[in-house]
Amino acid sequence: MIPVPKPRRAGYSYAYELRPVNLGLLPERDAEAVLNSWAGFLNALSSPAQFRIVEHFREAAVGEDVYELRHMRYFLLTAEPIEDALNAAGFGGVRVPPSEVPELRIVANRGRFAVDADGKFVRCYTMLRVPAGTAPGWLTDLYPYVHEVRMELEPLESGRDEVMKRLHFLEAVAEARAREGRPIDPEMQQEMEAVRAAADAIAAGREELFLARVLLAIRADDANALAEASRALRSRLRGAIDSPLFMTEPMCTGRGPEWALGRRLHMTTGALVGFFPFAGLDMIDPTPTAVVLGQNLLTGNAVLYDVYERENYNIAIFGQTGYGKSTLIKAWVSRLAEADPDAYIWVFDSIVSPEYALGPSGRYEGSFAELIGARVLDLSEPQGLNPYDVFETPAAASSFIADLAGIVEPDLRAELNLIQAGDVYELIDKAEGSLKKRLEAGLKPFENLWAARSDLYGRQVFVLSNIASSTVRDAAAYLVLAWIWRTVKKLPVRERKMIVVDEGWAFVETDPRTGKPYFPGAVGFVPEIARTGRHYNAAFIIATQRVSDMMSGPGRVVMESAATKIVLRQDSAAIDLLAGPLSLSPEEQRFILGARVGQGLLISPLGHVPFRNLLSKGELERFTTKPKEVSR
Template sequence: MTRRTRRGQKAGSGMAGAFTPDALEVAARHVVVGGEHVASFAVVGYPREVYPGWLQPLLSYPGRVDVSLHAEPIDPVTAADRLKKQLARLESGRRNDDQHGRLLDPQVEAATEDAYDLAARVARGEGKLYRTGLYLSVHAPDAAILVDEVAAVRSLAASLLLDAKPATYRSVQGWVTCLPLGLDQLRMRRTFDTSALAAAFPFTSPDLPAPDPTSLEAPSGVLYGYNLGSQGLVHWDRFALGDQVHNHNSVILGRSGAGKSYLVKLEVLRSLYRGVEVAVIDPEDEYRRLCEAVGGAYIHLGANGARLNPFDLPLHTRADGRRTAPKDALLRRSLFLHTVLTLLLGGEPSAVERAVLDRAITGTYQRAGITADPRTWARPAPILADLRDVLAGLDDPRAASLADRLHPYVDGAFAGLFTGPTTTRPESHLVVFSLRDLADELKPIGTLLTLDAIWRRVANPANRRPRLVVVDEAWLLMAEKAGAEFLFRMAKSARKHWAGLTVATQDSGDLLGSDLGRAVVANAATQILLRQAAQAIEEIAATFGLSAGERQFLLSAERGQGLLSSGTQRVAFEAIASDIEHQLVTTAPGELAAYAAESPDTGDDIYIDLDDTDTGVAAA
């Protein structure tokens, strides 16, 4: 049966008439308002855990859907009394089932656990309880389209674990409830606590905030992927200092196979589109194809003739061609050599040995004609063999012992990296230092020397520009105290030189298991967590303050899915790449073999012109 009402002339006059429909046709499950069909629903079932902005899919539905959220606070005394009665009912049911030998109901167990947790938080004053009603009104131009729209909205609600029931024979009350009048005439309510209600607030969003919310410009920064909690994309600009971004550093943690290096290479490529200069320490030779595609410089440490001399002074070439250096360049280089020797000697020297090394370092520079006079700093730097000879010439048994311990790196099996002056000083928008062919014993010192070479370029005051320094598999350096200290100093100083440090590792224990590692994480404004192993999730959760839902997400995340966190903002995303980008950054053996089979003569023939802005935008 359908009832039709029409307002009279008198009722339509005045301000109220502007908001009153000309006609209202009422049916069992919908109303027709001014020729538009409206069906209303009340949500009676909710998910156990929610995240901020979890109602965003309903708010961004392409059709017209009104979402109405009614909240009424509950007096704390009344809330405590109701929780006590609810716990009594749940416990009574559990004990009754146990006495009769029935199997435990998982839903009852979950409800009991949640009730205890909620009661504890209410008792401590950490939250309050609210009577909350969530209602939906679906609009359509005719009855046939309304049926389709209702089915689509209910399916969307079901995907969010919401049970939406139609307001049968209460269609007018449902329509009025969804109007902006503050009237809840359906009164299908559920008790929410403060955090759950805040997450359901219609104006919250799972997207990262824009640096300038009032700007109409397109989001700046790098595209990381699409948001798993909304229909938006995740753009993040590490160089846009503000309330959320205090430095340009980033840390990426993920278990093997989680897509860590894939994401890092995507960020490197898309940063190059923006004119950011990038230097990469690549322990597994994974960045070579990307480097060749963009015309970067590739340095293969471990190959014949590839050397880095730790004695080189940090000289900078100015625009007029003159070479300059900081006033304390020689002192800084001597201190850095102590770090290098600590790694080479396999442990921290004693105080007496450190004093012997300090005298030997000074003597080595003096034999090369380099003194405290800056005019001598442009002379050829000594090499490690010169230091060994100075130590051997000292009349001290400790110096002789140190010289013997340096023998493998001067004349022995590990001498290739130190047998002469530095062979290359690359100048390119992308520089990749490959460490794959270095012996395992040399990879920590190789990482340290490449970081030093990169830092000298970053710290050049005559060539300031945004730069990224990527340390992949940082556990190689964090395993040694001297290397960890150097990385920590770089993390603290990078922002002053317009540079960002990216630390990526699959062994989170080496990074979070030491004070220096945790300090590196604390100095990273951007933190990205990919899939984690069950053995490491407790430490990860404690360090980053993860909720139970976020922990479960990281344990079950697919490859390329993760959490991007900066300040108080945290967003779940999945990395996306174009076909060309995917070919450049993937390391899947099957895919690489297929690409090689497609072009057996030329091999990887992809080339990206970074000066062509259209190419960069299309690939991103």
């Protein structure tokens, strides 16, 4: 064992946990922007920083099944606060106590390897040079093989001097060789060119110079497994890494004399851009309320997704009928309902027939509603949806009533608006002349909506399909939506809310005869929910098989307000519409065109991930629709 002199304390007082930006999952343009931000971030560093990417295991539930998931956690340690630079670069991150950053604890040093406090076998490698042929973000290729990647960066104030010194040295050697008539070897020639370019870039202020140390720790259950992992890593990084005997402990822990901590390399910003560490093909949110969305078809790992971590909480789901939209919503929302037992959940059931309110056997027992503990409200029964209670202002209520009664004349609408009423009956009572007649006749079909009383519960499924008339159905849906929205605004912001509209086209649909929406009020209203929901901690989930409805008007606003989008199988006409707005690569378009039931593409600010909605046996039994409905 080597004597370990006085431990060298790293002196990092600040630690941040960052979220990976999935470079490989982003459209090319976005990936470039991320790398530019990364370069800017590096250039702004004024004191040493340490990047630590550490393996982590957690459990995730899928219905009654439990999976063990492995994923990386991403940390940045610094000597100074660095929130502003992180935010400026768009990396975000939350501050954590430095002691919470996981650290290997070595208890025995065996030369080739060390043993940690958990009895695992550990070995540490230091990087000697940048491996040939690597693309930006290449470090992530190692994440499946390593326990930890650690990158220490020290910006060199004297960057230009250092580079010039190296350049002069190389030039002197070259000159000496030329004098002796010996050739300059190509590697040296290459380095001279690189150093000259670096000197120029540094002089021009485009780049900075760093001392960088990159360490890789592997960890296994026994010596054999460790040897195998070593071989795998070495063969990937042919000659670019080294693991000196007895150095695992100082290299793994960063404690020891300078010479024992691993190789330090001079690197410019340009060279370091390729070392972008916060990338991965896995899509895993580390938050407790993240739920399993399915299996990542790129990595085989689970997609663990927390919609409340995005810039807004809306989800737009597209897909041909029968390819798994509703099943995905049921899986997603029920898992969320379990992860957050206090979340409010309101669901508008299918317009064809109840599938959230009733299970495959046609009863509440065995249904989605039962699973999340929701009450069912059948809107074909007499309700108490009083427009004057439901809307926020009397003007909004009278405008809605005028629309229902088909009153378009400005003078009649104005007259209606002037009447002070507490409910529809009082309104009709107080109206006079032709307005009264128009109201009586026009509102007759809608009477049921306000004939009784209704209660809004914390979790509720609304059944619209038993209403025969489509205009009454749309009025009911709109009233309930307004009712929910008003309630959402009154609830404490910290409580999560979720509004689900399966077959959401009904809410943004236009009348084909007039080309106008059925409910002019709703045109502003549905997008308002989508746009402002996050202020109230509310998520809006909308599913549709009619892509064209989402390409213009209110549908477009909803789509553009959804930070999370899911595309299940589509035909080529729909793909043509979606490809541009969603930046779908040709490969992704092919995938969607041939996607099987339950397969889809997750599109979020973190990147695009093809996935498969993986269900437990119990979930599938509960969520499936009856065969005759599947074909619809």
